[in-house]
Amino acid sequence: MKLTKIFFLLAIAVAGSLQVNAQAPGHQSYVANKNGIGYFALSANDKAAPIYTGDDEYPGVKRAINSLMGDVRSVTRSAPALVTETKGLKQIVLIGTLGKNPKIDQLVKENKLNVTDIAGKWETYLIQVVQKPFPGVDQALVITGSDKRGTIFGIYDVSAQIGISPWYWWADVPVKEQKNLYILPGRHTDGTPAVKYRGIFINDEAPAFSGWTKEKFGGVNHKMYEKMFELILRLKGNYLWPAMWGNAFNDDDKLNPVLADEYGVVMGTSHHEPMDRAQQEWKRYGKGEWNYEKNKEILQDFWRKGIENMGTKETIVTVGMRGDGDMPMTEGSNIALLENIVKDQRKIITDVTGKDASQTPQMWALYKEVQSYYDKGMRVPDDVTLLLCDDNWGNIRKLPSLTEKPRKGGYGIYYHFDYVGGPRNYKWLNTNPISKTWEQMHLAYEYNARQIWVVNVGDLKPMEFPISFFLDYAWNPDKWPAEKLQQYSEEWATQQFGAAHAKEIAKILTLYTKYNSRRKPELLDENTYSLTNYNEFTTVVGDYNKLRDEAEKLATVLDSKCKDSFYELVLHPVQACANLNELYFEVAKNRYYLKQKNAAANAAAARVRELFAKDKAISRYYNDTLANGKWSHMMDQTHIGYTYWQQPNVDKMPEVAEINPDSAKTNQPDPVLSTSQYNGFIAVEGEHYNKAIPGQGITWKIIPHYGNTLSGITPWPVTAARVKPTGNSPHLEYNISLKDTDTIVVTAYISPSLDFRNKDGLYYAVSIDNEEPQIVNIATKVDSPEWGMAVSDNIRKLTTKHHISKAGVHTLKYWMVDPAVVLQRLVIDTGGLKPSYLGPPENMNMLLRK
Ligand code: REL
Missing domain, CATH: 3.20.20.520 (Glycosyl hydrolase family 115)
Known part of the structure; x- marks a missing residue:
């Protein structure tokens, strides 16, 4: 047969075969559940291929082989046998470390297996189907490593590829059963780890x-x-x-x-x-x-x-x-x-x-x-x-x-x-x-x-x-790279729960971690978000509850086998933290209404009690009911009632009070609590610039989903040298429309990164139009009060003042000075900015955008 024809047939075989979905993040699947030319039947028709390993193989490799045997059995219900002889076998899995497995070494010697890019490396593995490895043997699946862990990682790579999540035990991720498992021809390796x-x-x-x-x-x-x-x-x-x-x-x-x-x-x-x-x-x-x-x-x-x-x-x-x-x-x-x-x-x-x-x-x-x-x-x-x-x-x-x-x-x-x-x-x-x-x-x-x-x-x-x-x-x-982080989340979700809902699950993982990172739950309280400005508390709680609803809905449509793993990996943190946010929201309402002598305080107090009880119920479910009590005590950590850095011994419900409805002035919710104001400021997310000016080898990189609101934007590469902000040096431009002449205050919301180069700080600069850029240091000294605030708020809010002498459209320029400064958003106080935690909602004139 001509070579081109073989390739053609191979291509058809690959395209026509169904690949097993549960591969690990960043890995091409090399496992199919239908046969094809050159494929190796790891387990087919209720028979798993036998495994051969060398006598003096590392005990750790033998343990991993044992795991693989169990994994193949869990997936196909057929357990591979461990053999000491290859004679009389048509198909064999050869597992061993280079230099430890005579059969593998023989294949290398006979040029049937090329290990030049593996041998001598650190923790590097190769998985390859070898045709006609030995007389009388049709095929071998070789899993080999440059060293002990190289081989172990090769073995666990196969386990992951056939559908066993690394988290199968620690997060109860179910095994997706398959009738047959075939390994595709070709060399499968993941190179040498970058970090030792x-x-x-x-x-x-x-x-x-x-x-x-x-x-x-x-x-x-x-x-x-x-x-x-x-x-x-x-x-x-x-x-x-x-x-x-x-x-x-x-x-x-x-x-x-x-x-x-x-x-x-x-x-x-x-x-x-x-x-x-x-x-x-x-x-x-x-x-x-x-x-x-x-x-x-x-x-x-x-x-x-x-x-x-x-x-x-x-x-x-x-x-x-x-x-x-x-x-x-x-x-x-x-x-x-x-x-x-x-x-x-x-x-x-x-x-x-x-x-x-x-x-x-x-x-x-x-x-x-x-x-x-x-x-x-x-x-x-x-x-x-x-x-x-x-x-x-x-x-x-x-x-x-x-x-x-x-x-x-x-x-x-x-x-x-x-x-x-x-x-x-x-x-x-x-x-x-x-x-x-x-x-x-x-x-x-x-x-x-x-x-x-x-x-x-x-x-x-x-x-x-x-x-x-x-x-x-x-x-x-x-x-x-930053652009693939969402893909990572989706592939991770696929590995744990299958592909059908991976996108939705990835979105939940991204958003719940974003919400939780805005302020650690232990630092949250009724004063964190603004109750009266920009609808902030209402929006935060609303977004969190929406996410919880989505997660709860997904829980009902996912395969029932995923119930526990989905709870542990997705639903629990969303439920628990949505509940906590709402609890503090109701505390804030209670206090606010009490001051107004508004009987709506009573409903808020009742809700706080309910949410506090729910917090306990959520932890109890995790500890006692989930996976039949397998994770008992895992949610014993206290998290409500901190008064200083150290945890309280028991969760303590925030104090609430009630008023006698007869002595109340009203019992109606205050409309102020659902009013968004859009005046007196301009807010824009960093990535919504009108123009990004590169130069001097620098471009601007968006880090999707990074930070407290939308994303982060940062000069690239991070190894660049300091730049003097002037002329056409790298900067971002935002067109802002100002009605008055006045002094405006620009707040840059910057990630709390530190001066990791241990120089004199990490800087950015801001100017309006052709003004001289004002240079600002973002770095705090660890353990200083500013640092404490920055890490608690998960942001540095840094301001510059600018005089505007003419009403109309102006250009705000955000300049690079140092690399690794990540801008999240800009807020310009034009005279009406009110306090809030995340800053006001984005309102930059959309028409002026690029
Ligand atoms: O987080 C840290 O690195 C340290 O606080 C801990 O390593 C430390 O050992 C603490 O648990 C107790 O000693």
């Missing part, structure tokens, strides 16, 4: 996660961790900081570290727990003070034990030292002392491992005050990864300079989806839009922080969606 270590930190785990593990597993032990290791690997992550609130991974259950290593998960201890020992271990076994000057020998012994326990298990060792219990060191602590501590710690590593310290991966976290030691000149050896940190609120504090000489250990990022600390804990629901994570981690990537990405995920649930995104993005940031 990609992981999560289980933190702040009381009361929810700890209550759950206690009830379901008898503690934070290996039975629970086995589920977590598997999840991390299915998500193609490789790194974990274990729970440490009262827990000590290595000490609580001796099987924890052994199994982590066997599964293939690289362990570490959190940023402030040096030498692979948990803070709890010091509490249990430490003698004397946690003070190197006063207690050096004891501390050294304590740390030596950590490295001895570590043995050869894959670990990134935390070095350095903070004060006891994640606190800054005492006043007198100095750089020389800290450098000495690291030196001594490395000596212990060398002594115990018998290898130069540089052979053991280490990281030094520049968390909180530790960054200032670095800034003042403290240095650690070049092979130690510098773990740069965010401000605990998702804004990265420092990135390497682009001109810095590369370090052997490179740089990493410690990021937060959850936090315990000021200005307030946020640990109840997911408040992390992927657009924000994207914007900050894209910066990290572009500025070469690529060695470690680890994110604090609190109790793990309900952070499923942002965890997936964080790890997928770490694997290949180039695959996910």
Whole structure:
């Protein structure tokens, strides 16, 4: 047969076959449920292809093979057999790591399998159908990896492709059954991960996660961790900081570290727990003070034990030292002392491992005050990864300079989806839009922080969606430009719930995280949104309730098998937070009406009680009824009644009061509460410019769905140098029509990004017409009152004043000065602007738009 004919037939075969829908985000499906030319029958006609692996294959690979066997059985009801011989078999699945599986190595040697782009790489896999691999064998499906995790990821890639979500256990995502599964011919690989270590930190785990593990597993032990290791690997992550609130991974259950290593998960201890020992271990076994000057020998012994326990298990060792219990060191602590501590710690590593310290991966976290030691000149050896940190609120504090000489250990990022600390804990629901994570981690990537990405995920649930995104993005940031974030959400929704409603579900994921990020639920109260201006509170609550209605409606049309997973991943956060917003709305109404002596206050008070009870009922459902009580305690987190940064012990209903209807002046709702005013200001979303002026290698990039209202717009690329705003340098133009001559105030709503280059700030500029641009610094100093306000409000509202000498149409120019400044909207006070949280609704004269 001519080659062209073969290709033609192949094309027909591919087009004619039905591909399985549930592929992972960003992956082309290579699984079909109908046969075609060159296809490999993984499971067909109630028979699954047998699996062969080498005897001395890694135990972690064998565990993953075991998972795959279970996965094929769950999908097709036929379990593959594990064989030790290929003789007499027509079809075989060959799974193994290069150099560990003699059959795969033979195929490589005989040029039947090309692994030149795989071999020697980090965590790189290849899935390929090989025709006539051995005499008498018709076909082999090869799943191979450059190293242990490469193979494991290849195996879990197949699992995902046949329809097993990584979240099948942790979020009860149902398996979509298929009669037959065929693997398409061709080479299937996802390249080498861009970020070397990609992981999560289980933190702040009381009361929810700890209550759950206690009830379901008898503690934070290996039975629970086995589920977590598997999840991390299915998500193609490789790194974990274990729970440490009262827990000590290595000490609580001796099987924890052994199994982590066997599964293939690289362990570490959190940023402030040096030498692979948990803070709890010091509490249990430490003698004397946690003070190197006063207690050096004891501390050294304590740390030596950590490295001895570590043995050869894959670990990134935390070095350095903070004060006891994640606190800054005492006043007198100095750089020389800290450098000495690291030196001594490395000596212990060398002594115990018998290898130069540089052979053991280490990281030094520049968390909180530790960054200032670095800034003042403290240095650690070049092979130690510098773990740069965010401000605990998702804004990265420092990135390497682009001109810095590369370090052997490179740089990493410690990021937060959850936090315990000021200005307030946020640990109840997911408040992390992927657009924000994207914007900050894209910066990290572009500025070469690529060695470690680890994110604090609190109790793990309900952070499923942002965890997936964080790890997928770490694997290949180039695959996910800003324009494809919605596609990511849709593909993620497809993987969990099928394609039919993926678009609607993605919209809900995008909007609920946007709404939740405007202000963390723990910071919300009756004063957050304006009750009387721009219909703000009514609109916020209305939008949220509309989203809840949409989610509830979807719940009724989705396959009933998705009931629990949909609740966990979509419906619950929407219901819970819509309810909370409405609760504070009614509190605000109650207070407002009380002042008016309006008996409508009473209905509001009654509604507050109802909504408070509903909040409890929602958590109860999650804990007790959902998935037959599988997630008991997971929603134990208190979230109402905060009075300062730390959580209240129990939820406390906001105070409401009633008035005697007989003494009330009226009982009618106040019409003021449903009046929108559109005068005295001009509001425009950043992306609705009339003209975008590029230049000097800069363009303007819209980050869809980013920020508190519509989107963000930012100069591109983020690695650009500072620009002097003048003439035709990059800027955005907005045509504004002004009726009077006067002084106007322009407020730019800017994301609360930090001066990650640690220069003199991050700037933009504004001018009207040909006025000299006024330059404004957006960056706050972490822990300053301005920073507290910026992260609480999730915005910087910065103003400039401009004198207008002529009524008519003017051009407002928003200039780039620094990259990575993200503009969300502009509001111009022309004399009538009223206070509100999000700013007034957009009203810029549409006719003047481009
Ligand atoms: O969020 C953080 O990074 C820190 O607050 C935690 O790592 C810290 O260890 C805390 O949970 C308790 O020690």
